Amino acid sequence: MSRLYGDPIEVWIRDGQPVQFVWRDRLYAVREVQDHWVVAREWWKTSDSDPGERRFWRLVAATGRESGTYELRFDTAGGDWLLLRAWD
Template identity: 80%
Template sequence: MSRLYGDPIEVWIRDDRPAQFVWRDRLYAIRQVQDHWVVAREWWKTSDTDPGERRFWRVEAGATTGVGTYELRFDTASGGWLLLRAWD
């Protein structure tokens, strides 16, 4: 079962991919990237001249509480990261 969040997170990058992130004051080490995809933002729905793109990562990550699967999103226009979804 998955849960939707949309929480801002802090992410560290290594070799052009997320290596670890902090969510709700816990550090998660990414063990495996399961999937990665990119979606171009719809320019007609933004006021920016460069609407950027959204980069998604489905990862297996662990903290002291165990291992889970998480979906992360990076927005190139804002430079911000979100944790979108988590699976138990």
């Protein structure tokens, strides 16, 4: 089962992919990227000349011995990272 969050996170990138992130004051190390996809933002719903895109990653990450599956989103227009979903 998954849970939705939408929490802001801090992310470290290497070679264009997340390698670590901090969520709720805990550091997570990315063990495996399971999926990556990009969605163009709806330019007709914004007044920005470049609405950017949203980049998503589904990955396995661990903090200590505990690991889980997480979905991260990066918004290129605002430069914001969110943890959208976590699986039990």
